[in-house]
Amino acid sequence: GTRDEASFIFWRALGMAKEGSVNEALRECDVIVHRREVALPATAALLYYHKQAQKVDRDAVESLKAAMKREVGSATDHALLMAALFNAYTEQFGDARQYVQRVLDSVPTSVAHATKGWVEYLAGKSQGGFSSSKTVGPVIEKCEAAFNAAAAHEGGKQNVDALMGRVKVAEAKRQWQQALDLVNEVVVQFEWFVPGLIEKAKVLMQTADWEQAMETAQRITQLEADNIETLRLSILYSLAVEARKSTAAQQLQQLVQCLQTQEPRNPALWLSCSQLFARLACRDRSIINVTVSMLRRAMEMLGGRVTSVYLTELGYQQLLMGQIN
Template sequence: MSSNDSCLMAGIIYYSQEKYFHHVQQTAAVGLEKFSNDPVLKFFKAYGVLKEEHIQDAISDLESIRHYPDVSLCSTMALIYAHKRCEIIDREAIQELEYSLKEIRKTVSGTALYYAGVFLWLIGHHDKAKEYIDRMLKISRGFREAYVLRGWVDLTSDKPHTVKKAIEYLEQGIQDTKDVLGLMGKAMYFMMQQNYSEALEVVNQITVTSGSFLPALVLKMQLFLARQDWEQTVEMGHRILEKDESNIDACQILAVHELAREGNMTTATNHVRNLIKALETREPENPSLHLKKILVVSRLCGSHQVILGLVCSFIERSFIATPSYIHVATELGYFFILKNQVKEALLWYTEAMKLDKDGMAGLTGIILCHILEGHLEEAEHQLEFLKEVQKSLGKSEVLIFLQALLTSKKHKGEQETTALLKEAVELHFSSMQGLPLGSEYFEKLDPYFLVCIAKEYLLFCPKQPRLPGQIVSPLLKQVAVILNPVVKAAPALIDPLYLMAQVRYYSGELENAQSILQRCLELDPASVDAHLLMCQIYLAQGNFGMCFHCLELGVSHNFQVGLAAAPVCLLRVAPGASCAQWAPEHERSVSPVHG
């Protein structure tokens, strides 16, 4: 019987919960080779087909197994769920199925209640799932799998006090066995409680007895990352790829590592290509998973055109496959903002509004486009409408940032703008509390958003280095607080590093600013901004030779920008400095001396 194969069922339920629907079908198909015609495996295979929106195929598969007692309840529930998702809903068929469901409930077995509970949990009906599991436990208190399932239901709750109860059920279900699903739940519980050493110990119990169980290795990789141990994270990623060359999670983590920590954009581009290929081959009909797994790349790649192009093309293909998926349209709008193509971004945000007229994301994007294009009156009108709608939904950091941006553009004053920026930052970081370092952390950190906020703050900061004895501007301190988490977690992102160098420069910490700029130039030797800021630092230090050298480098990479900056630097040369001081060392040595 397939349910006795701990790794097999744990894999199927884990992939179902993680929404890897093609993996569910493949794992069930492998199981069916061993347990021929097993109705439980056939049910999960049909569930995977259903979640890929092949509804008629799923209905046919579910109809073929609904009379098997163990899956009669879950199959009938799944059929009702499937019929309700059809374009043309067969009300009569649903009525018959609902009547059948009532009849089945009267004489249902404990096993049937268990699989019904699993199905209800997977489709997000947590309270209903608990009812079925509790009823099952009344019939058979010794059914360990039911305690494990109840633990998972609590573990995936959005209520913290419910999550804390999960461990009791998981422990009761595992007891002294090697139940893989139970142990995975226990490890995830400890991870959520930030007890990473305990979580690793539990994962090691699984890998010792079931070394080929890939979800445990993926969890181990995520735990190393949560502990901020990048070396072991990357090592585990490569180990997973040795066993499964197109493992989505390993490809994603290696891309994240290169983008956030190393900054080698050629290597990063290859990792992103591998991730996209893995998603398209392993989960070919899963646009929501495609978006979920690629989001972190878009949040870390900055304005790198090659990677943006790869990701943008990938998401566009997802949209063509599923044109009704609003989140893909809004994300495409965001990509074009990153590419500085505001008109194209506006088209995608407008498309998102067509798909969901009440959707806030599309309208938010449209307002941002209007502000960036200078259509401030139109933006203000739409923002007032959005603020009214948002009152019932609670505050949004993006909405408050848009208010700040508009206030700044309309020159309404420093105090009003910075107060709004401060509120946006506080809301942004409050949504990340308790998140371990990982893909979700980087996604929610959203470095580009924080860079935008930092740039707005810097508009109101002093534009000259602080002199000895002067107080550091409180706004500069605030920008440093905003950028610190980004620079710490993702030290290979050049934009936040450059802004941090600016903050240190204006704060009078010239050597600190130079050190940060040196890292910027290691990451991108052609960064004109970094060369020009380095030029200003040398100028402030009175080192005119190095100042001129940096200016030359800036001009060599971008003649127009460098040329525009040159007069500014020349005008700020200390009084009495001669042109000879700007000459390169070898030329100065042969200059004639004038009395």
């Protein structure tokens, strides 16, 4: 329907902005900002994108701030929850919590509780809450309470966001068997849901059940031939479990092709793939050649915005190859 179409355009615009195409994101949101069902999140997004632009249009910012005040008063629950998630993805957690709470205070649905769970999860992740055993407890308690409330509510058993949230909570607690039981619920109910299968493969990998992990990866490949996550898993398996470097080198070339097609403007993803496989390559030149080229590609995307992280990594990988210059 039109609401789904507007939602799709809205989230696609966020993807564009995250890749650095802020002007394209602005154009996309301009198209949908007058549709009531997405007016609040689209206005919030336009305001955020205008502030991200290289040359900030002060008049536009002021009029959008005024529009936000109007929209917040009359927004539907759907619009409030969408705006909450947008704010969480752009690390504006104060507004995100406020919008969710407004819906929970009036109509506490399964979707509203699940959204609260994801807002808290993203806030915890962004603020380093999962990085130490001291801080992980309080963050996870908030997430768990919200996701459990979402699952217990009417329609909660069919709410994929609530189910996936509970999987993430079990993973954060390192309760792998529980995570596996929960992710199996997702996979049985939503056979078409690729992120559920990817999560299952990752949980199986954590429990060192490589055979089942690769079976799950195979299932994903049948649904999505060029899935980046399954390729990463397959390379990991070739290097870490089977020590088949020539196979890994071929798979790595395939991964580069998929990244070029699907993620041509995502330098952080290119960096993380390059780092991971360079560490596992045991100085194998055929693999390090590819990881270095991936790193150079990421640096080209960034142009003048290359950070020390990329330069340090390049130096490290050249040392692995024995190139000291």
